[in-house]
Amino acid sequence: MEAPGKMSSENPARIRRLIRRGEINQPTPGLAEEYSQANLVILPEEYAFEFFLFSFRNTKPCPLLDILEAGEVNPPSTPGADIRTDLPSYRIYRRGELHEETDSIKDYWRDDLVSFLLGCSFTFERALKQAGIPIRHQQENKNVPMYITDIDCTPAGEFSGPLVVSMRPMPGRLISRAVRITSAYPDVHGAPVHIGAPKEIGIQNLNEPDFGDRVTVKPEEYPVFWACGVTPQLAIRKNALPLVITHSPGHMFITDIKNEELSRDQPASGQFV
Amino acid sequence: MEAPGKMSSENPARIRRLIRRGEINQPTPGLAEEYSQANLVILPEEYAFEFFLFSFRNTKPCPLLDILEAGEVNPPSTPGADIRTDLPSYRIYRRGELHEETDSIKDYWRDDLVSFLLGCSFTFERALKQAGIPIRHQQENKNVPMYITDIDCTPAGEFSGPLVVSMRPMPGRLISRAVRITSAYPDVHGAPVHIGAPKEIGIQNLNEPDFGDRVTVKPEEYPVFWACGVTPQLAIRKNALPLVITHSPGHMFITDIKNEELSRDQPASGQFV
Known part of the structure; x- marks a missing residue:
């Protein structure tokens, strides 16, 4: 594997490709440092509205960066990525209990799964x-x-x-x-x-x-x-849903969103802005 | 009815009470001017996640101020209000067509209805x-x-x-x-x-x-x-849902949220802030 020193300035697409191939399986802090990393929560659509509402009511711990519709695997903010393979490690919870830790969730994927990406404080550590x-x-x-x-x-x-x-x-x-x-x-x-x-x-x-x-x-x-x-992981586990998938702690999703795009002090960007 | 001049400095609870009793049935601009007015969208829970997502993806036209859980009638941000009676006029849409305009939606209320309150530009007109x-x-x-x-x-x-x-x-x-x-x-x-x-x-x-x-x-x-x-009203009508309820244009919900609370330049408030 390449030295973390070099990986810190890599572009996120290349890092995600190495993760997908299993060539990176370490925690992600320090990788592609200019880009935001995100927490991942995946759950069945029938619980999506209430989880969305929990996040809306608790934006400090649950700042929503991006949301994938039921069955979608490519995040709108990072279209080249596949949410099922591009994190180094996932946790599968069944009825609130840890069922498995795995490097791909393709075997668990269903068309009714909704994926939420939440902001991560690693983003401001560079600043x-x-x-x-x-x-x-x-x-x-x-x-x-x-x-x-x-x-x-x-x-x-x-x-x-x-x-x-x-x-x-x-x-x-x-x-x-x-x-x-x-x-x-x-x-x-x-x-x-x-x-x-x-x-x-x-x-x-x-x-x-x-x-x-x-x-x-x-x-x-x-x-x-x-x-x-x-x-949100605690709120989800307490709830004992039939199936919830999250990233493993420290093994985040690396987005195509630059850190400074998430700074309020930057020029406005995005649709209608 | 009292003169609008006086009503502009009234407190929102009193205005809502007069609306509930049918003593105010006019459009709401100019009433309780220090408080934010909101757009209302009510739809069955089965469509709530996708509408929430539409708002999340289009925050400029659809800024979410508050959301009521399925069956809830008291907005968390304005707990004394009843969403079914406290607007002067509502529109009922069935399959995308205007079905009725009414001053109370109690007869239409169901336990699976989710209510969204969206910000309104009347809020910044005073500033x-x-x-x-x-x-x-x-x-x-x-x-x-x-x-x-x-x-x-x-x-x-x-x-x-x-x-x-x-x-x-x-x-x-x-x-x-x-x-x-x-x-x-x-x-x-x-x-x-x-x-x-x-x-x-x-x-x-x-x-x-x-x-x-x-x-x-x-x-x-x-x-x-x-x-x-x-x-969002256009997006909803196009979609021809079995039932959607909105405010009638100009007949908004008057919240307990002061206009200046929605200004980014004000001191931070709210949970964890």
Whole structure:
């Protein structure tokens, strides 16, 4: 396999081709860094409206980037991609239980499956780094630490659950900058939901994340928390649907959407704009 | 009935109560002016996902303000209201044909009906006026002129159709200001989609609007066009669903949402923000 260093500046179509062929099966952070990565949720059409509504009512953890109609496999925002093969790893849930982890969902595909792509905070990490803000989990070559909070999402139909957050530690002098930078990215979780005091949002121990890896928090640093795309996965599992497919944590879908297209500070683009 | 002058500063709950009792049955522009008015679309749950997707793919004409789950009659954003009685006039469509115009839909109500509230450009008219920009249809006591363009919306499932626009004429020196002000209101159609040259978007004659009223365009003025909430009504009628309910043009739902809450320039509010 090629070195990650080179892969960071690759174009997303080439990366997806290597993933499809099984030549890349690693987590995707650091790959095609100029392009947005997305969380994936696939479920039967009969549950699509209520999940859509859950996302609409909880846009901070569930910012919708793109939606594929029932049976569609090519995302409108990334037409050359195939949602069934172009992620390095998928999780199949049946009745809320993990059934299998697999590198292709072609065998599971049905014409009534609807796919949702949700924004991912990896998108703004490059902008944070460029502004001199350390991304600790990248420095330590780990996955970002994620925590289940005691804040409830707004329910929609059968979907409900707690807010999950990702955490990036930084010194006080950089927090304001981090808030301002990420505010400009509302489609990838936007500004932090909480700063400091983990217990205030129900996190008992920063050293024991519920997902991802523990990272170093230096004595002079505060934890900064962003809403996280793992949130809908909890709402889905609780609901025990007959079939749900998601990406495996850290194994995201790499879109053709450039990071800066998701910044509010960029010139408007898209239809009618 | 009370004078519109007084009604403009009334609170929305009182106005809705008068509407519910049949004591107000006029078009709603000018009523409770500080609060946002909304377009209404109600359809059976089986079509809700695809209509939701049509709105998601065409946010300029279809900015979603609020969505009620199947059978729900109290909008989450305006909990004291009843969606079945609190608009002065509704239109019932069966298989794409207008079946009846009525002041209550209680007799049509079913537990599988899903209600969508879409933003309305009336919301930013107050901000435009405060900035010294004339609102011609208000000056002439008319409904805003609306036109069917030759621009296609992005389809979703069975839903497709042309973009409909509203038009406000103004002199060249005010256009930049109008663009900047309305840009700050992305949830109520946002910035204009076209300025000047009506034929370029398929409008043959400004004096013959497809909906609403003709207004005066002075020699020194240019027409400025905004995406319009009538757009989804065309997409719905074309689709010939068994039952669709909408507001009658100009007879909007008055929400408890203050206009300035929909301005991007206001301090953030809402859950997790």
